[in-house]
Amino acid sequence: MRNSRVTLKDIAAKTGYTINTVSRALKNKDDISLQTRQKIQEVAKEMGYIGDSIAGALRSGHSKTVAVILGDISNPHFAIIVREIETGLRRHHYSTFIINTDENPENEAEAIRLALSRMVDGIIICPTQQSDENLTFLINQNIPFVLIGRHFIGRDDCATSVVCDDFMGGRLATEHLLGLGHRNILFLNGPLFISSASERLAGYKEALISAGLAFDERMVREVPIVAGDCKHVIDEVVQDKIQFTAILAFSDLIAYEAMYALQLHGFQNPRDYAIVGFDNIQSKFLFPFPLTSIGSSKTTMARRAVNLLLEALNSNKPIVHQEIVLKARLIVRASSSYRVDSI
DNA sequence: TTCAACCTGTTCCGCCTCCG
DNA sequence: CGGAGGCGGAACAGGTTGAA
Numbered sequence: 001m002r003n004s005r006v007t008l009k010d011i012a013a014k015t016g017y018t019i020n021t022v023s024r025a026l027k028n029k030d031d032i033s034l035q036t037r038q039k040i041q042e043v044a045k046e047m048g049y050i051g052d053s054i055a056g057a058l059r060s061g062h063s064k065t066v067a068v069i070l071g072d073i074s075n076p077h078f079a080i081i082v083r084e085i086e087t088g089l090r091r092h093h094y095s096t097f098i099i100n101t102d103e104n105p106e107n108e109a110e111a112i113r114l115a116l117s118r119m120v121d122g123i124i125i126c127p128t129q130q131s132d133e134n135l136t137f138l139i140n141q142n143i144p145f146v147l148i149g150r151h152f153i154g155r156d157d158c159a160t161s162v163v164c165d166d167f168m169g170g171r172l173a174t175e176h177l178l179g180l181g182h183r184n185i186l187f188l189n190g191p192l193f194i195s196s197a198s199e200r201l202a203g204y205k206e207a208l209i210s211a212g213l214a215f216d217e218r219m220v221r222e223v224p225i226v227a228g229d230c231k232h233v234i235d236e237v238v239q240d241k242i243q244f245t246a247i248l249a250f251s252d253l254i255a256y257e258a259m260y261a262l263q264l265h266g267f268q269n270p271r272d273y274a275i276v277g278f279d280n281i282q283s284k285f286l287f288p289f290p291l292t293s294i295g296s297s298k299t300t301m302a303r304r305a306v307n308l309l310l311e312a313l314n315s316n317k318p319i320v321h322q323e324i325v326l327k328a329r330l331i332v333r334a335s336s337s338y339r340v341d342s343i
Numbered sequence: 344t345t346c347a348a349c350c351t352g353t354t355c356c357g358c359c360t361c362c363g
Numbered sequence: 364c365g366g367a368g369g370c371g372g373a374a375c376a377g378g379t380t381g382a383a
Binding site: 017018019020021024030031032033036055057058059060061 | 372375376
Binding site for chain 1: 350351352353354
């Protein structure tokens with residue numbers, strides 16, 4: 001059954017031109033005279049015409065839409081990145097289709113299928129990484145995609161990625177705390193199948209070893225990276241009587257949750273311990289807790305991802321995959337002002 | 344169960360007109 | 364006569380629907 005929506009056919013009937021001419025006039029094609037274009041555009045406006053982009057995509061094979069698939073859009077880090085991506089894509093007349101996976105590989109597989117079924121032209125994805133099954137599926141679909149924030153170690157030849165220098169980030173953060181006299185640094189890390197978690201851990205170890213300290217695996221605790229699940233890890237740490245004077249957190253969000261959970265056990269920052277997060281979300285949001293953090297420019301990360309994807313979309317040549325590694329920076333704030341040698 | 348028709352907009356190709 | 368501009372015809376994309 002036909003709905004009441006105005007189509008090219010209606011405009012063609014009203015103006016006396018064919019559907020073809022109407023379509024091209026509305027696209028402002030220069031093989032249609034300016035006078036005809038203006039007339040058709042005027043009638044289309046009067047009739048309230050809104051193009052059917054799905055029909056257009058069906059024929060042209062391009063929807064001018066990019067899917068952005070992320071693990072947890074409630075994390076401000078991702079929210080900032082999404083905003084930058086959306087702005088960048090809009091500048092090039094692409095719309096953005098955001099899908100959240102909750103860091104669940106099954107949701108991720110469904111998200112990819114949904115994006116493909118909507119005929120998106122490309123995908124920017126922060127992969128869940130529990131396996132490389134979804135990566136393989138993406139590669140086999142032959143659709144341009146860019147990994148953001150994480151990469152598949154050993155498979156950089158088949159996927160383009162934009163990441164932060166996580167190894168250096170882990171090292172910088174740990175060296176900062178060591179420099180403040182801390183020797184017992186608790187690392188609330190993400191699951192190790194995530195590239196950023198394994199590389200930050202490598203940086204953490206490297207800093208300890210360079211300082212002549214032994215790596216103690218009891219000081220590394222795995223925290224689920226979806227927001228709101230850090231408290232029980234802190235409860236365990238307190239229960240196990242783990243001695244620490246400083247904390248390195250996998251993300252700022254985990255750092256905030258840890259600070260909250262520790263407060264319930266009577267620990268106050270910065271009075272009782274120093275803490276360093278990751279992502280530097282305070283570069284864009286104002287929080288009442290000045291958190292020392294490792295960051296790389298989220299704007300640069302998003303722009304590079306968008307540009308790499310657009311290059312792939314606009315190029316007829318096979319994609320040359322590359323890994324872009326952005327420099328990690330330490331931003332010192334009051335949360336790490338506690339020094340061990342000050343007591 | 345099969346298959347044609349349909350939906351809507353785009354693209355390729357070609358025709359007609361006009362002008363120099 | 365030839366080239367350029369302006370426009371139209373037909374094919375087509377892939378999923379859905381309904382008739383045979």
